[in-house]
Amino acid sequence: VTKVVDLCAAPGSWSQVLSKELQPNAENDNAVKIVAVDLQAMAPLPGVIQLQGDITKESTAIEIIRHFSGEMADMVVCDGAPDGIF
Numbered sequence: 001v002t003k004v005v006d007l008c009a010a011p012g013s014w015s016q017v018l019s020k021e022l023q024p025n026a027e028n029d030n031a032v033k034i035v036a037v038d039l040q041a042m043a044p045l046p047g048v049i050q051l052q053g054d055i056t057k058e059s060t061a062i063e064i065i066r067h068f069s070g071e072m073a074d075m076v077v078c079d080g081a082p083d084g085i086f
C-alpha cells in the first residue's frame with residue numbers, strides 16, 4: 001500500500017497511524033503518499049498531505065486525484081459521520 005486517502009481525517013489520528021505504519025516499509029521517502037481531507041484544519045503530520053475541503057465537492061476529488069497523478073488509491077479510510085446538519 002503506497003497511496004492512501006483518509007477522508008474526514010481531523011483530528012488526524014488515523015493519518016498519523018498510517019504514516020507511522022507505511023513510511024518505514026517504503027523503499028524511499030516519496031514512495032508513500034497519504035492524503036488527508038477534512039473540513040477542519042489539522043496540525044501538520046510528517047508524511048501526510050493535508051487538504052482542507054468538502055469531500056462531497058467535485059473540486060476536492062479533483063485535488064485528491066491530482067496528488068496521485070491520476071492513479072487510483074490503494075486504500076481509502078473514512079471514519080466520518082454526519083454532523084447533524086441534515
